[in-house]
Structure formats: structure tokens, C-alpha cells
Amino acid sequence: MSDRTIDVPAVAPTDSPSRATSGRRAAPATARSARDERDTKLLRTANERRRRRNDRISQLLLTVFVIVFMIPLIWMLATSLKPGAEVFSSPPSLVGSEVRWQNYADVWSYVPFGQYMLNGAIVSVLGTALVVATSVLSAYAFSRLRFRGRDGIFFVFLGTLMVPQEVVVIPMFLFMTQLGWVDSYQALIVPWAFTAFGTFLLRQAMLSVPMELEEAGKLDGASHLRILLGIIVPVVKPTIAVLVVFTFINYWNSFLWPLIVINDPSYATVPLGLNNFLGQGGRQWQLIMAASTISMIPTAGLAILLQKYLVKGIALSSGMGGK
Structure with a gap:
């Protein structure tokens, strides 16, 4: 009985069911990750804008308070350099006719x-x-x-x-x-x-x-x-x-x-x-x-x-x- 060689045609490999399922799941996960990253950036941007707005409001209020508290000090310094006759001059003036050191x-x-x-x-x-x-x-x-x-x-x-x-x-x-x-x-x-x-x-x-x-x-x-x-x-x-x-x-x-x-x-x-x-x-x-x-x-x-x-x-x- 003579030996015969039987050629078996090559079969192209196919994806396993688990790999296909993994591929189908990867696409939504990637999209969800991108969406979460975008939401995070938007939230960070909103927080940064809110922080800058609060900082500007705080600086404005502090500036107003500083001005209010500095007015008596400035008036005291100005009066200390006026001639005596001009302290209660009318209309009031911050600067006198001369600076009297x-x-x-x-x-x-x-x-x-x-x-x-x-x-x-x-x-x-x-x-x-x-x-x-x-x-x-x-x-x-x-x-x-x-x-x-x-x-x-x-x-x-x-x-x-x-x-x-x-x-x-x-x-x-x-x-x-x-x-x-x-x-x-x-x-x-x-x-x-x-x-x-x-x-x-x-x-x-x-x-x-x-x-x-x-x-x-x-x-x-x-x-x-x-x-x-x-x-x-x-x-x-x-x-x-x-x-x-x-x-x-x-x-x-x-x-x-x-x-x-x-x-x-x-x-x-x-x-x-x-x-x-x-x-x-x-x-x-x-x-x-x-x-x-x-x-x-x-x-x-x-x-x-x-x-x-x-x-x-x-x-x-x-x-x-x-x-």
C-alpha cells in the first residue's frame, strides 16, 4: 500500500468570539472615556472662571474698604500740613495754600x-x-x-x-x-x-x-x-x-x-x-x-x-x- 500525501487546504484564522466581544466593548468604553474627559475639562474651566470672578469681587471689596479706611488717615496727614486758619476753610480743601512742615x-x-x-x-x-x-x-x-x-x-x-x-x-x-x-x-x-x-x-x-x-x-x-x-x-x-x-x-x-x-x-x-x-x-x-x-x-x-x-x-x- 503506497504512501500518499494528502494536502489539507489552509484555513484562514478567524477571530475568537471573546476577541470580537472585546472589540465591540472597546469602542463604547473609548467614547465614554473621551466624553468624561471632555466633561472634566468643561467643569475645570467653569471652576476656574468662577474662581477668577470671586477673586475679582474680593479684590474690589478690599479696595473699597482700603479707600474708606484710608480717607481719615489722608485727611489727618493733609490737615497736619495746613496753616491753622485753613483747617476749617469753606469749601473744604485737602491741600492748603502752603505746606507747613x-x-x-x-x-x-x-x-x-x-x-x-x-x-x-x-x-x-x-x-x-x-x-x-x-x-x-x-x-x-x-x-x-x-x-x-x-x-x-x-x-x-x-x-x-x-x-x-x-x-x-x-x-x-x-x-x-x-x-x-x-x-x-x-x-x-x-x-x-x-x-x-x-x-x-x-x-x-x-x-x-x-x-x-x-x-x-x-x-x-x-x-x-x-x-x-x-x-x-x-x-x-x-x-x-x-x-x-x-x-x-x-x-x-x-x-x-x-x-x-x-x-x-x-x-x-x-x-x-x-x-x-x-x-x-x-x-x-x-x-x-x-x-x-x-x-x-x-x-x-x-x-x-x-x-x-x-x-x-x-x-x-x-x-x-x-x-
Whole structure:
């Protein structure tokens, strides 16, 4: 039986059912992906337009507020450079007939303005230092130490913020009289050295400091004072800067309490001194405005000096991240 070779015709390969099904599914999936990508781009574009519109509105509102708040400052600067006879000229004019820089020189000779500035600096610097010291200690106690009635005492202490200054000035004056502190620096400084505001501000900042840092200090044998000064205070330094600015401005601009407790002009601060620009023709408004401009320099300089800490300090003391 002879061997025969049988030629089998080649059969062209055909797609398997699974591959065909996969191909049919790929087309709708690709279209859906493209549609989703297009929708995402449209949404992103809409969000970007909305964000730009909100930014423009915010910038417009901020510009309006800046202009409104700058008008009194500009008017004060303009009045400080006018001749006295043109302060109340009609119609009102922003610029006088001449620029009188001499008004700024007259401020120092018309009244003992240098003494007022010195008194204000002494009271503000010492008062701020005392407020920061007491606030740091009390805030650490209310935020880190555990003792019975801690939260209740804190809320009672915080409640003193709702008592207006006008309610306590008369009892405080009688107390200063009994101590013999009337017409003295300590009468201007000590009564306001223990503030609930400073304690609350620093307590909120200290609550955001991780407990692990304090526990690490305790493992190294550090005392509470060392932990406070070496660990806690460096972390909350921006908030301390905020407290420094607010406290300095409050002491510097205080008028009611010095008016009550100070009768000796040698202890008068700047707000009291501004009341002494009184001449034969009435108040010397051009000199008052010049003195007011000069008196703004210390507070504005302090705010500019600590500007980089202010925003961070306010955010830290706002309770964000606090326990």
C-alpha cells in the first residue's frame, strides 16, 4: 500500500468570539472615556472662571474698604500740613495754600510732647511685658496642667471679658487711692496686666502643640518651667507676637483710665497730651493732627516689624488643630 500525501487546504484564522466581544466593548468604553474627559475639562474651566470672578469681587471689596479706611488717615496727614486758619476753610480743601512742615516742629515746643511720648513708651513696654508674662503662665496652667475645677475657673476668668472697662474704673480708682498709686506709672500698668484675652489667645495656641513634645521633655527630666520656656514658647511665638501688638496698642491708645488716675502732667501719656493743644483761639487742630501722626509711628512700626508673625499667630490661636 503506497504512501500518499494528502494536502489539507489552509484555513484562514478567524477571530475568537471573546476577541470580537472585546472589540465591540472597546469602542463604547473609548467614547465614554473621551466624553468624561471632555466633561472634566468643561467643569475645570467653569471652576476656574468662577474662581477668577470671586477673586475679582474680593479684590474690589478690599479696595473699597482700603479707600474708606484710608480717607481719615489722608485727611489727618493733609490737615497736619495746613496753616491753622485753613483747617476749617469753606469749601473744604485737602491741600492748603502752603505746606507747613513747621507744624511738626511746633508740636514739640507747644506742649511737652517728648515727655508724653516717653511716658507712653514706658507704660506700653512695661505693660506689654507684664501682660505677656502673666498670660503665658496662666495659659500654660489652663492648657497643660490637670487640677480640679480647671475648666470652671477658666470660663469664669473668660467671663471677665464681658465686663466693660467703664464698670470697673471707679472701684479700681478707689483701690489705687488706698495703695497710694495715683499719679504713678504702676497705676497705669498693673491694673490691666492680667487679661483674660491674652490667656485665652495663648491657651488656644498651646492646645495645638502636640503632647508628644511635652512628654519627651518630661522623659529628659525637664521641669514644667523648662518645658514651657524651651518647648511650648518657641512653638507659640507667632501668637505671642500677636498678643504683643494688641497689648502695646491698647496701652498706647488708652485714654479713659489715664484720664481718671493721672492728675500730674508729668505722667500724662500721648492721648492725654493731645488734649492739651489748647490755645487762645481754641484747639490747635493742625498741631493735634501733626501730633497724632507722630504718635502713630511706634504702633505702626511694631506692626510692620512683627508682620510675618501676625497671620501665622492668628491662625495658630484660632483653635485650628487644637484639642
